[in-house]
Amino acid sequence: MKDIARDLGVSVITISKVLRNHPDIGDETRQRVLARVKELDYRPNLAARSLVTGRTYLVGLVVPDLLHPFFAEIAKSLSDVLRESGYYLIVTSSEEDPNLEEQEINHLLARRLDTLIIASCRPTVDLFFRIEKQQTPYVLIDRSLPGLAANFVGVDDDAVGMLATGHLIDIGCKRIAHIRGPETSPSIRRMEGYKRALMRAGLKVTDDYIIAERKGDVGTKQRGSEAMGQLLSLKARPDGVFCFNDPLAMGAMNYALDQGLRIPEDIAVIGCGNLHYDDSLRVPLSSIDQHSRRIGEEAARLVITILNSKTPPKPETVVLRPELIVRRSTQRRAAKLASSKARPRL
Amino acid sequence: MKDIARDLGVSVITISKVLRNHPDIGDETRQRVLARVKELDYRPNLAARSLVTGRTYLVGLVVPDLLHPFFAEIAKSLSDVLRESGYYLIVTSSEEDPNLEEQEINHLLARRLDTLIIASCRPTVDLFFRIEKQQTPYVLIDRSLPGLAANFVGVDDDAVGMLATGHLIDIGCKRIAHIRGPETSPSIRRMEGYKRALMRAGLKVTDDYIIAERKGDVGTKQRGSEAMGQLLSLKARPDGVFCFNDPLAMGAMNYALDQGLRIPEDIAVIGCGNLHYDDSLRVPLSSIDQHSRRIGEEAARLVITILNSKTPPKPETVVLRPELIVRRSTQRRAAKLASSKARPRL
DNA sequence: GTTGACATCGATAACTTTACCGATTATCGT
DNA sequence: ACGATAATCGGTAAAGTTATCGATGTCAAC
Numbered sequence: 004m005k006d007i008a009r010d011l012g013v014s015v016i017t018i019s020k021v022l023r024n025h026p027d028i029g030d031e032t033r034q035r036v037l038a039r040v041k042e043l044d045y046r047p048n049l050a051a052r053s054l055v056t057g058r059t060y061l062v063g064l065v066v067p068d069l070l071h072p073f074f075a076e077i078a079k080s081l082s083d084v085l086r087e088s089g090y091y092l093i094v095t096s097s098e099e100d101p102n103l104e105e106q107e108i109n110h111l112l113a114r115r116l117d118t119l120i121i122a123s124c125r126p127t128v129d130l131f132f133r134i135e136k137q138q139t140p141y142v143l144i145d146r147s148l149p150g151l152a153a154n155f156v157g158v159d160d161d162a163v164g165m166l167a168t169g170h171l172i173d174i175g176c177k178r179i180a181h182i183r184g185p186e187t188s189p190s191i192r193r194m195e196g197y198k199r200a201l202m203r204a205g206l207k208v209t210d211d212y213i214i215a216e217r218k219g220d221v222g223t224k225q226r227g228s229e230a231m232g233q234l235l236s237l238k239a240r241p242d243g244v245f246c247f248n249d250p251l252a253m254g255a256m257n258y259a260l261d262q263g264l265r266i267p268e269d270i271a272v273i274g275c276g277n278l279h280y281d282d283s284l285r286v287p288l289s290s291i292d293q294h295s296r297r298i299g300e301e302a303a304r305l306v307i308t309i310l311n312s313k314t315p316p317k318p319e320t321v322v323l324r325p326e327l328i329v330r331r332s333t334q335r336r337a338a339k340l341a342s343s344k345a346r347p348r349l
Numbered sequence: 350m351k352d353i354a355r356d357l358g359v360s361v362i363t364i365s366k367v368l369r370n371h372p373d374i375g376d377e378t379r380q381r382v383l384a385r386v387k388e389l390d391y392r393p394n395l396a397a398r399s400l401v402t403g404r405t406y407l408v409g410l411v412v413p414d415l416l417h418p419f420f421a422e423i424a425k426s427l428s429d430v431l432r433e434s435g436y437y438l439i440v441t442s443s444e445e446d447p448n449l450e451e452q453e454i455n456h457l458l459a460r461r462l463d464t465l466i467i468a469s470c471r472p473t474v475d476l477f478f479r480i481e482k483q484q485t486p487y488v489l490i491d492r493s494l495p496g497l498a499a500n501f502v503g504v505d506d507d508a509v510g511m512l513a514t515g516h517l518i519d520i521g522c523k524r525i526a527h528i529r530g531p532e533t534s535p536s537i538r539r540m541e542g543y544k545r546a547l548m549r550a551g552l553k554v555t556d557d558y559i560i561a562e563r564k565g566d567v568g569t570k571q572r573g574s575e576a577m578g579q580l581l582s583l584k585a586r587p588d589g590v591f592c593f594n595d596p597l598a599m600g601a602m603n604y605a606l607d608q609g610l611r612i613p614e615d616i617a618v619i620g621c622g623n624l625h626y627d628d629s630l631r632v633p634l635s636s637i638d639q640h641s642r643r644i645g646e647e648a649a650r651l652v653i654t655i656l657n658s659k660t661p662p663k664p665e666t667v668v669l670r671p672e673l674i675v676r677r678s679t680q681r682r683a684a685k686l687a688s689s690k691a692r693p694r695l
Numbered sequence: 696g697t698t699g700a701c702a703t704c705g706a707t708a709a710c711t712t713t714a715c716c717g718a719t720t721a722t723c724g725t
Numbered sequence: 726a727c728g729a730t731a732a733t734c735g736g737t738a739a740a741g742t743t744a745t746c747g748a749t750g751t752c753a754a755c
Contacts, residue, residue, distance in 0.1 A: 004711075014735045019713060029733055044479065046459035050399040051711030054740050059396065061439070069425040070418070079415040082442060091456070093407070093439045096428060110437070113392035133390065224625070253629045279570065280626050283599045350741070360705050365743060375703055397741035400710050698755085705748075714739085721732075 004047070007039050022047055053115070062090050062306055063111040063119045067099040067185075072278050073248070073295050074122065077144065080299030081120065088307050090117065099185060101125045112137050118306045122146055124187060140309045142302050146187045154309070156302045156321040158293040160189045163325045164196020167245045167273045167291050170327055172204045174335040176243030176271055180212040182230040182255060184247030190216070193275070197245055211237055216247075227254025235262060242270055243333075249274035249281060252288055256332065260285055271333045275325075287330035294323045350393070353385050368393055399461070408436050408652055409457040409465045413445040413531075418624050419594070419641050420468065423490065426645030427466065434653050436463065445531060447471045458483050464652045468492055470533060486655045488648050492533045500655070502648045502667040504639040506535045509671045510542020513591045513619045513637050516673055518550045520681040522589030522617055526558035528576045528601060530593030536562070539621070543591055557583055562593075573600025581608060588616055589679075595620035595627060598634055602678065606631055617679045621671075633676035640669045 008015045013032060020028050021036040028036075039045075053059045062085055066074040082092045093116070097104035101124055108130065111119060119134065119141040128151045134141055142154040171179050181197045184190035198208050214230040227246060231254070234241055246252035252274030256266055264270055266286045274281070277292035301321045309316060354361045359378065366374050367382040374382075385391075399405045408431055412420040428438045439462070443450035447470055454476065457465060465480065465487040474497045480487055488500040517525050527543045530536035544554050560576040573592060577600070580587055592598035598620030602612055610616055612632045620627075623638035647667045655662060 015711095016713080016735055017733090020734085023713085027733060032733080044482070046455070048400070048711050049460050050396050050405065051740090052713075053396040054394070054400055054711075054742085055713045057740085069428065070421050072416070072418075072421075075416050075418075075421045078440070079442060082415065082440065086441070091439055091441065091460075093437055094424070094428065095432070095437065096425060109392070114395045114437075136390070224629075253626065257629055279596075280599065280630070283570075283603055283630050284626070285629060285631055361741090362705055362743080363703090365741095366704085369743085373703060378703080394741050397710090398743075400712090400741080401743045403710080696755100698753105700751100700753090702751080703749085705746105707745090707747100709744085710742090712740090715737090716735105717737100718735075719733085721730100723728105723730080725727090725729105 004045075007036065007043065007045065011035055011039060019047075057115070058117055058310075059115055060090050061093055061114065061116045063108075063114075063116045064092055064094045065097055065104060065107055065111070065119065065121045065123070066094070067097050067122060067124050069094065069096050071250075073145075073276050073293070076295040077122075077299040077302070080296045081303050084300055084303035085306065090306070090310075097124055099124050105130055108134065112139060115139075117310055118142065120144060120302055120306065123148065124185065126186070140306075140315060142305050142309075144298055144302050146189055148188070152318050154305055154318045154320070156298050156305065156323075157189070158298070158323045158325050160192030161196040161199075163189075163275055163291050163293065164193035164198075164245070165200045166196075166325055166327050167193075167275065168197045168200035169204075170289070170329070170333060171243035171245060171271055171273060172200065172206070174243075174267070174271060174333055176241075177206065178209075178212065178239055178241040179206065179243040179245065180214070180234050180241035182214045182227060182234075182244060182246045182251050183216050184251070185216050190247055193245075193247060212241055223248065223250040224254040224257075227251035227256075228258040229254075231255035231258040235259065235264075240270075244270060244272050246272065246274045249276040249278045249288060249290055252290070252332075253284065256284070256286055256288065267331065267333050267335045271335060273333050277326075277328050281328075282330060286332045289330045289333040290328050292326040292328050294326070297323055350391075353382065353389065353391065357381055357385060365393075403461070404463055404656075405461055406436050407439055407460065407462045409454075409460075409462045410438055410440045411443055411450060411453055411457070411465065411467045411469070412440070413443050413468060413470050415440065415442050417596075419491075419622050419639070422641040423468075423645040423648070426642045427649050430646055430649035431652065436652070436656075443470055445470050451476055454480065458485060461485075463656055464488065466490060466648055466652065469494065470531065472532070486652075486661060488651050488655075490644055490648050492535055494534070498664050500651055500664045500666070502644050502651065502669075503535070504644070504669045504671050506538030507542040507545075509535075509621055509637050509639065510539035510544075510591070511546045512542075512671055512673050513539075513621065514543045514546035515550075516635070516675070516679060517589035517591060517617055517619060518546065518552070520589075520613070520617060520679055522587075523552065524555075524558070524585055524587040525552065525589040525591065526560070526580050526587035528560045528573060528580075528590060528592045528597050529562050530597070531562050536593055539591075539593060558587055569594065569596040570600040570603075573597035573602075574604040575600075577601035577604040581605065581610075586616075590616060590618050592618065592620045595622040595624045595634060595636055598636070598678075599630065602630070602632055602634065613677065613679050613681045617681060619679050623672075623674050627674075628676060632678045635676045635679040636674050638672040638674050640672070643669060 004015050004018045007018050018036055021033050095107045121143055122145045128148050131151055145157045147155050201208055214233055246255055252272055256272050259270055266272055273289040275291040277290040281288040281290050350361050350364045353364050364382055367379050441453045467489055468491045474494050477497055491503050493501050547554055592601055598618055602618050605616055612618055619635040621637040623636040627634040627636050
């Protein structure tokens with residue numbers, strides 16, 4: 004910047020103002036500066052700018068697994084929306100490990116990011132109080148924490164459980180099992196929805212029908228397969244399964260099919276996530292769409308709102324309504340199907 | 350830092366040295382400093398550090414599509430390896446648009462990132478010369494550019510084409526078609542491999558059998574479906590198809606199956622990428638594994654090597670050997686199958 | 696007692712940019 | 726012609742950290 008200023012016989016401050024579209028500068032000077040800037044292919048040092056303005060124009064994203072299409076889609080839509088406002092995304096994965104998550108968040112805090120977006124696997128709220136003490140705004144996505152008044156964007160997981168289970172009931176299932184996810188709010192809520200739907204239909208909740216996620220996360224597809232094995236070995240074999248997410252459902256379906264069972268005739272299966280390949284599977288998979296893209300977009304919108312307001316606004320909660328997508332894995336009685344909009348995407 | 354220094358009656362410099370494990374500091378002082386640092390939950394301002402050291406400990410990743418599992422897997426493995434060395438990843442998507450890619454790279458250059466990792470969709474090399482002028486090291490992944498001596502990590506795409514096409518020939522296909530990808534080096538090379546394998550087997554190359562990627566990227570699965578439609582309308586219908594990647598193959602298979610064709614009996618299909626769900630599809634998909642995780646790991650290793658060496662080392666090229674994974678979509682003659690190691694993952 | 700080696704700590708300057716306010720000139724109404 | 730207002734530009738200081746080198750103290754060796 005000094006060089007340009009010297010070359011043009013103006014001050015460094017003038018250059019700085021031109022670069023930020025400050026209205027102080029006359030048109031002629033502005034043009035001369037811009038010309039020279041382009042000539043030298045000059046770009047201001049954003050680290051120095053951050054130092055004095057206190058803003059980095061960086062937003063941190065912490066997810067449990069970048070490979071999971073659900074989080075990948077969120078990352079993508081987040082990145083798209085934030086970019087339009089000049090913010091960039093620095094992503095990191097917690098691998099579903101609370102300690103790693105803490106470590107990552109600590110590092111991101113040191114970088115003085117403008118906001119954090121977190122799909123947390125932490126069981127307690129202490130870490131988030133620390134974040135608040137640092138004055139760093141944050142937005143929780145997908146997973147909420149009890150007793151924490153924070154910005155949150157996610158789907159109504161209670162409704163997810165009810166919708167999926169209710170659908171299985173509608174098509175005539177009597178013994179409905181549930182394969183759970185990791186110990187976080189979505190898994191808990193979806194199970195509650197599952198139980199409520201059963202009770203509402205006069206069916207009783209059987210503990211044997213609820214398969215918990217194991218600790219060592221071995222990869223959800225294989226886990227789904229194992230869980231289905233467990234279910235099929237029961238005396239009263241279930242005739243419908245609601246899986247926490249689609250990879251689990253894939254594994255579960257594979258196992259059942261390999262055992263010679265028919266889906267949905269012998270056992271119906273429904274997942275959650277509505278992933279892109281659901282309609283291309285051995286048996287196209289019914290699922291609950293949780294609007295992952297919109298979660299990203301809403302979170303981005305929230306972030307921008309927060310960063311544009313002088314004083315931190317009070318926490319906002321965005322809860323999206325899940326949507327039932329019926330495919331063959333639950334198409335047992337054609338009569339009952341009102342909304343069979345299997346939307347083909349990508 | 351000033352506060353801590355004042356509290357402890359030492360200088361700011363001492364604090365700084367302790368924080369960076371500089372050997373200058375005595376054990377007792379070091380402990381006192383660390384205690385106070387922990388007490389205040391203090392973290393040094395990395396923007397200021399960047400300003401004076403000239404390093405940001407940030408690595409930029411530019412990919413055409415974050416949602417594509419291939420790039421998602423690379424992002425994940427990159428992030429994992431880089432984190433161990435204290436580097437973080439800032440990711441951005443070019444949406445397969447050369448102009449957007451340029452814009453993104455410009456922005457990343459302004460941030461003075463330590464290295465860029467790029468899966469480029471640019472047709473020319475000019476932009477990369479600009480990057481070199483900025484002294485920012487970079488590593489190309491997946492896609493190389495002709496006439497550019499740069500660091501590169503990717504798979505041997507010529508071998509991919511030969512391996513896939515050769516496999517189709519081995520199982521008895523006579524009229525082998527190819528659905529291409531976007532106009533980048535992998536697509537070009539794979540087609541060359543495809544042609545060479547045909548010629549080597551004494552089969553002739555038919556232009557009608559080569560379907561080019563359309564400009565407006567509508568989502569590869571649907572594109573695969575359309576391409577298959579085009580192929581099936583030919584007088585001499587092909588009996589084998591090699592698809593540029595697995596999503597294309599999925600779409601192609603869906604269309605063929607919906608038309609009542611049998612896979613692989615009427616038409617065999619092979620893709621590339623070996624994605625996690627390949628073995629759960631309507632017809633489990635044969636594929637070429639391009640070792641996406643290792644691409645990320647090797648790229649990360651390269652980055653760390655570059656950043657640890659005082660002077661920029663001369664460009665390194667890492668070419669991985671592709672691996673054939675046979676599944677049902679090409680299992681026509683059981684005899685020929687030597688390496689049917691369908692590796693179940695996730 | 697002097698020398699040298701080593702361990703420990705600090706002073707100064709620099710990195711690049713921007714916020715804040717003051718200075719200068721031009722324009723305009725009366 | 727005068728003061729007032731607006732437009733345009735610049736000076737000073739500050740942001741939080743680190744590199745470099747110099748300063749001090751300790752101890753052993755001769």
